[in-house]
Amino acid sequence: xxxxxxxxxxxxxxxxxxxxxxxxxxxxxxxxxxxxxxxxxxxxxxxxxxxxxxxxxxxxxxxxxxxxxxxxxxxxxxxxxxxxxxxxxxxxxxxxxxxxxxxxxxxxxxxxxxxxxxxxxxxxxxxxxxxxxxxxxxxxxxxxxxxxxxx
Amino acid sequence: xxxxxxxxxxxxxxxxxxxxxxxxxxxxxxxxxxxxxxxxxxxxxxxxxxxxxxxxxxxxxxxxxxxxxxxxxxxxxxxxxxxxxxxxxxxxxxxxxxxxxxxxxxxxxxxxxxxxxxxxxxxxxxxxxxxxxxxxxxxxxxxxxxxxxxxxxxxxxxxxxxxxxxxxxxxxxxxxxxxxxxxxxxxxxxxxxxxxxxxxxxxxxxxxxxxxxxxxxxxxxxxxxxxxxxxxxxxxxxxxxxxxxxxxxxxxxxxxxxxxxxxxxxxxxxxxxxxxxxxxxxxxxxxxxxxxxxxxxxxxxxxxxxxxxxxxxxxxxxxxxxxxxxxxxxxxxxxxxxxxxxxxxxxxxxxxxxxxxxxxxxxxxxxxxxxxxxxxxxxxxxxxxxxxxxxxxxxxxxxxxxxxxxxxxxxxxxxxxxxxxxxxxxxxxxxxxxxxxxxxxxxxxxxxxxxxxxxxxxxxxxxxxxxxxxxxxxxxxxxxxxxxxx
Ligand SMILES: [Cu+2]
Numbered sequence: 001x002x003x004x005x006x007x008x009x010x011x012x013x014x015x016x017x018x019x020x021x022x023x024x025x026x027x028x029x030x031x032x033x034x035x036x037x038x039x040x041x042x043x044x045x046x047x048x049x050x051x052x053x054x055x056x057x058x059x060x061x062x063x064x065x066x067x068x069x070x071x072x073x074x075x076x077x078x079x080x081x082x083x084x085x086x087x088x089x090x091x092x093x094x095x096x097x098x099x100x101x102x103x104x105x106x107x108x109x110x111x112x113x114x115x116x117x118x119x120x121x122x123x124x125x126x127x128x129x130x131x132x133x134x135x136x137x138x139x140x141x142x143x144x145x146x147x148x149x150x151x
Numbered sequence: 152x153x154x155x156x157x158x159x160x161x162x163x164x165x166x167x168x169x170x171x172x173x174x175x176x177x178x179x180x181x182x183x184x185x186x187x188x189x190x191x192x193x194x195x196x197x198x199x200x201x202x203x204x205x206x207x208x209x210x211x212x213x214x215x216x217x218x219x220x221x222x223x224x225x226x227x228x229x230x231x232x233x234x235x236x237x238x239x240x241x242x243x244x245x246x247x248x249x250x251x252x253x254x255x256x257x258x259x260x261x262x263x264x265x266x267x268x269x270x271x272x273x274x275x276x277x278x279x280x281x282x283x284x285x286x287x288x289x290x291x292x293x294x295x296x297x298x299x300x301x302x303x304x305x306x307x308x309x310x311x312x313x314x315x316x317x318x319x320x321x322x323x324x325x326x327x328x329x330x331x332x333x334x335x336x337x338x339x340x341x342x343x344x345x346x347x348x349x350x351x352x353x354x355x356x357x358x359x360x361x362x363x364x365x366x367x368x369x370x371x372x373x374x375x376x377x378x379x380x381x382x383x384x385x386x387x388x389x390x391x392x393x394x395x396x397x398x399x400x401x402x403x404x405x406x407x408x409x410x411x412x413x414x415x416x417x418x419x420x421x422x423x424x425x426x427x428x429x430x431x432x433x434x435x436x437x438x439x440x441x442x443x444x445x446x447x448x449x450x451x452x453x454x455x456x457x458x459x460x461x462x463x464x465x466x467x468x469x470x471x472x473x474x475x476x477x478x479x480x481x482x483x484x485x486x487x488x489x490x491x492x493x494x495x496x497x498x499x500x501x502x503x504x505x506x507x508x509x510x511x512x513x514x515x516x517x518x519x520x521x522x523x524x525x526x527x528x529x530x531x532x533x534x535x536x537x538x539x540x541x542x543x544x545x546x547x548x549x550x551x552x553x554x555x556x557x558x559x560x561x562x563x564x565x566x567x568x569x570x571x572x573x574x575x576x577x578x579x580x581x582x583x584x585x586x587x588x589x590x591x592x593x594x595x596x597x598x599x600x601x602x603x604x605x606x607x608x609x610x611x612x613x614x615x616x617x618x619x620x621x622x623x624x625x626x627x628x629x630x631x632x633x634x635x636x637x
Contacts, residue, residue: 044465114463141597
C-alpha cells in the first residue's frame with residue numbers, strides 16, 4: 001500500500017518535472033550575438049563567470065593586464081594566447097548547454113593550472129538533469145536498502 | 152529449554168544478526184604467485200625501492216629544479232601522477248597498499264630493524280611506547296589540516312614540496328629511533344589518516360583465517376614478532392605488526408593495516424591471508440566507530456568541497472588569498488578551518504539530532520548517532536575526491552610526459568619527450584565522468600548509512616531515521632553537482 005503511494009508520488013514528480021522542462025525549452029530565448037570584455041591576470045579571469053543562452057554567438061574580448069596568458073576552451077578546440085596589454089578576440093557558438101570551463105594555456109606562475117573561467121550556457125540541462133538524477137538515485141537506493149532488509 | 156525461552160533466544164539472535172557481509176575469497180589461494188611473493192622477505196623492500204628512487208628525484212628536483220610547477224618533476228609526479236594513482240586506483244581497490252611501498256618511513260624502519268630485508272630480532276633505537284593520550288588520529292588530523300590549509304602553496308611550489316617530503320622523512324627517522332614500531336605511520340602521518348578511513352571501502356583485506364587457531368596460539372607472533380619457539384612451529388620469520396595491530400586478535404578493519412605482510416610471514420600456522428571481499432565491508436564494523444575517525448571524514452569531505460571552490464573554481468580573489476595574499480590569507484584560513492571544524496560538524500550534528508528525533512528514541516545518545524552516521528560519508532567523500540581529482544588531473548597530466556624527459560627543467564631531453572605539448576585530456580567531458588562517480592558514491596553512502604542506522608537503532612526506528620540521513624546525503628551530492636555543473 002505504502003509502496004504504491006511512493007510509486008504514484010514518484011511518477012507525479014517525473015511528469016511535473018518533464019512538463020516544466022518542456023515549457024522552459026519551448027519558451028527559451030532566441031539565439032543572439034553576445035560580447036564580453038574579459039580581463040586576464042594572475043590567476044583569474046574577470047568576470048569569473050558569464051552567462052549566455054544556448055545557440056548564442058559568443059564573442060570574448062580577452063585582455064591581459066600583466067603577463068602572457070592563454071584561453072583554452074574545454075570541448076571547443078579553441079586555444080588563443082593573450083600577450084600583455086593586448087586583446088585577443090574569440091568567437092564561437094555556444095552549441096551545448098551547461099557549464100563550459102576555459103583555462104589559461106600559457107604557464108603564467110604557480111597557480112597557473114588553477115586559472116579557470118566559466119561560461120554558463122542556459123538552459124543548464126546537465127545541472128538540472130543530474131540534480132534530478134541524484135534525488136532519484138538517493139530515493140531508489142534507500143528503497144532498495146529497505147527492500148533488502150525485508151527480504 | 153521450554154518453547155518460550157527458545158522463542159526469546161531466536162528473537163535475540165534475529166535482532167543481533169550481523170549485517171549480511173556476502174562472499175570472501177582467499178586471494179593468496181586464488182593467486183599462488185602472489186602467495187609466493189608475500190612469503191619472500193624481500194617483498195616489501197622490492198616494493199619500496201622504486202618508490203624511493205622516484206622520491207629521491209622528487210626531493211632533488213623540488214629543491215634544485217626550476218621553480219615552475221608545471222615544468223618540475225616534483226609537482227607533476229607527486230600532486231598529479233601519484234595523487235591520481237592513489238585516489239583513483241590504490242585506495243579504492245588496494246586499501247593501504249601504498250603504505251607497504253611508501254618510502255617516507257623506509258630509512259627509519261631499516262635503522263630501527265638494523266636490516267633491509269632479513270628478520271633480525273635485535274634492533275636499534277630507544278623503543279619507547281607512544282603516549283597513551285596520543286593513541287588516536289588527532290595529531291594526524293591536525294597535520295593533515297595544516298598541510299591542507301597551505302595546499303595551494305604546497306602543490307604549486309616545487310621547493311615547498313621537496314622540503315615537505317624531506318621533512319616528513321626526517322621526522323619519520325626520529326620517530327623510529329625514539330618510539331617503538333611505526334608510531335609515525337599510525338599516529339602522525341598526514342596521509343595515513345585518510346588512507347585508513349577510505350581503505351575501509353576497498354575490496355581487499357588482510358585477516359586471520361581461522362579464529363580458533365589464533366585463540367589456541369600461544370606465540371601471538373603477528374603482534375609480537377617471530378621468536379625461536381614460534382619459528383620451530385612455522386612461519387618464515389616476521390616482525391610484529393609495525394602499526395600496532397593484532398591480526399590474530401580479531402582485526403576487523405583495514406583502517407590501520409599497512410599490508411606490509413609481516414604478520415603473514417610471522418604466523419607459525421599460516422593462518423593469516425589476504426581476502427577479496429565486497430567493497431566497503433569495514434564501514435559497518437561497530438567497534439571501530441570513534442570520534443577521531445569521524446572528524447577525518449568531515450575533514451576529507453569538507454576539503455574536497457573547499458578545493459572544488461578554491462582551486463578549480465573561477466574566483467580569483469579567493470585564489471590570491473589562498474596563495475598567501477597578505478591579510479586575505481587569514482580570511483581564507485578562517486573560511487577553510489571554519490567550514491571543516493565548525494560548519495561541517497555542526498551540520499552533521501543537526502542532521503544527527505534530526506535523525507534521533509525522527510527515530511523517536513532517547514535511548515541512543517546523540518554523540519553516538521553523530522559518530523556512527525559520519526561513516527556514511529565515507530563513500531561519498533571518496534567519490535567526491537575522485538571526481539574533484541579528475542578535474543585537475545585530466546587537464547594537467549600531460550605535463551608528466553615532458554617532465555619525465557626534463558625532470559629539473561634544466562633543458563634535458565632524456566627520452567625525447569621534452570617538447571610534448573600541454574594536452575588536456577577529455578576536455579569538456581569531465582563533468583560527465585564526475586556525475587556518475589558522484590551518483591555511485593551517493594547510492595553507496597545511502598546503503599552504508601542504512602546499515603549503520605540498523606546497528607544503531609531498532610528496526611522500525613532505523614527505517615524512519617534513514618529518511619533524513621538519505622536527504623542529507625542527497626544534499627551533499629547536490630553541493631558537488633552545483634560546483635561541477637552549475
Ligand atoms: Cu595565466
